[in-house]
Amino acid sequence: MRDDIPVYNSSEEPALRPVARSTTRTDLVADSIRSAILSGRLKPGETLVERRLAEQLGVSKTPVREALIGLASTGLVVISPNRGVSVRVLGSADLRKAQELRLLLEPWAVAGSTRLGRAGTVRDAREALGEAGELLSGDDPTALSLANRRFHRALYAGCENELVTAQLDNLQDLTALGTVTVLWRHWPTWREEFAEHEDILAAVEAGNAALAERLTRAHIKRSVTHLARTP
Numbered sequence: 001m002r003d004d005i006p007v008y009n010s011s012e013e014p015a016l017r018p019v020a021r022s023t024t025r026t027d028l029v030a031d032s033i034r035s036a037i038l039s040g041r042l043k044p045g046e047t048l049v050e051r052r053l054a055e056q057l058g059v060s061k062t063p064v065r066e067a068l069i070g071l072a073s074t075g076l077v078v079i080s081p082n083r084g085v086s087v088r089v090l091g092s093a094d095l096r097k098a099q100e101l102r103l104l105l106e107p108w109a110v111a112g113s114t115r116l117g118r119a120g121t122v123r124d125a126r127e128a129l130g131e132a133g134e135l136l137s138g139d140d141p142t143a144l145s146l147a148n149r150r151f152h153r154a155l156y157a158g159c160e161n162e163l164v165t166a167q168l169d170n171l172q173d174l175t176a177l178g179t180v181t182v183l184w185r186h187w188p189t190w191r192e193e194f195a196e197h198e199d200i201l202a203a204v205e206a207g208n209a210a211l212a213e214r215l216t217r218a219h220i221k222r223s224v225t226h227l228a229r230t231p
Contacts, residue, residue, distance in 0.1 A: 024063075025059060026063040026066040026067050026070070028063075029057055029059060029064055029066075029067040030070050033048070033053065033068070033077075034071060037071075037076055037077075037087055038145075044087050044089040044090065044177070045086055045089045046086060046087045047083065048068060048077060048087065049085075050065055050085075068085050072085070074173055074174075076088055076174070076177065090174065090177055092182050092183075094174070094178065095182050095227055098175060099175065099224045099227060100224055102168065103221060105167060106152070106168055107214075107220070108159075108213065109155075109156035109165070110155045110159070110200070110204065110216045112160070112161065113157070113159045114209040115207075116159070118158045122201070125154035125155050125204070126201065127150075128154055129151050129201060131150070132151060132194055132197070133194065136194060141184055145176045145184075148176075149176045151197055152172060153169065155204060155216075156168050182227070186230045192222075193219070197219075199215050200212055
């Protein structure tokens with residue numbers, strides 16, 4: 001062995017230590033704008049003016065600009081040379097594409113969560129399902145859609161694959177937005193979806209990963225089928 005070649009010693013301290021994830025002002029601004037969009041306070045097609053948002057949020061324009069760029073990457077807002085930034089208007093084809101990608105990822109993630117059997121998975125999903133059950137009258141479809149979003153996230157986030165979870169989080173944003181504005185407008189299926197959620201949760205609680213995966217796939221596929229027939 002040549003003397004001038006350094007030998008790596010696994011016992012040595014690493015040159016750099018991991019940096020803890022902190023919530024930045026941009027993160028907080030993005031969360032606030034996302035919440036306003038998904039709750040319907042900011043409407044599809046509405047123009048988002050940086051100065052006005054900064055004034056309402058009590059921040060400078062820089063974190064607002066950075067937050068809007070981040071939200072554009074998830075598809076919730078659209079940045080165009082002519083109109084500036086606006087809340088995305090989802091069509092049935094857009095929502096179908098998001099659901100098709102969910103169909104590839106989410107059943108696998110739910111099965112993974114089921115196999116790991118974390119207690120918090122069932123607890124959080126049951127809490128969200130309870131909230132959804134109180135909203136089945138359909139009087140507040142936005143709140144119902146957000147409760148459904150929390151239900152799905154509780155089940156797939158336990159898969160312990162942060163790349164899949166992040167991708168599904170972005171898809172769930174689009175799903176929550178499009179469910180109210182597109183899917184339920186043509187196909188008011190929230191009661192059927194609630195019953196399917198109950199079956200999925202029962203499979204997860206029983207530790208039956210194969211059944212949970214199959215039911216989740218069938219659940220999402222029904223939405224894809226409806227959207228394919230939506231004008």
